[in-house]
Amino acid sequence: MIGLDxxxxxxYLMQDDPVQAAxxxxxxxxxxxxxxxxxxxLVVLAEIAWVLRACYGIGRVDVTxxxxxxxxxxxLRVERAALVVxxxxxxxxxxxxxxxxxxxxxxxxxxxxxxxxFDRKARGLGMxxx
Numbered sequence: 001m002i003g004l005d006x007x008x009x010x011x012y013l014m015q016d017d018p019v020q021a022a023x024x025x026x027x028x029x030x031x032x033x034x035x036x037x038x039x040x041x042l043v044v045l046a047e048i049a050w051v052l053r054a055c056y057g058i059g060r061v062d063v064t065x066x067x068x069x070x071x072x073x074x075x076l077r078v079e080r081a082a083l084v085v086x087x088x089x090x091x092x093x094x095x096x097x098x099x100x101x102x103x104x105x106x107x108x109x110x111x112x113x114x115x116x117x118f119d120r121k122a123r124g125l126g127m128x129x130x
Contacts, residue, residue: 001037001077003041004040004076008028013048028073038077045078049063049099063098064091064092090105097121
């Protein structure tokens with residue numbers, strides 16, 4: 001497995017820099033495979049969601065589609081993929097940020113009884129407000 005940084009995956013998804021996008025495409029599509037996949041960590045996944053929303057102005061629905069596409073790409077492995085799927089479902093159901101949904105799923109997976117936050121939007125995901 002080969003770890004991928006956020007910028008490589010964003011270039012692959014966005015195709016906004018011709019030189020870097022071509023290099024990302026060639027690497028992901030030609031050098032990676034199901035047997036030698038690229039690894040996308042949870043940190044990278046959260047960064048991708050943030051970059052797509054904040055820097056590219058992409059809506060939540062399209063960000064969710066992009067993240068799901070990464071999960072389905074045969075030459076990529078996403079850390080804790082089942083947990084990511086649950087976070088994506090939670091995000092869609094609450095129309096919330098992916099990172100907040102991921103925080104809750106990770107906390108519950110580690111045995112937390114609840115998650116607290118000052119973020120009022122996060123309460124819709126199941127966090128308790130402070």
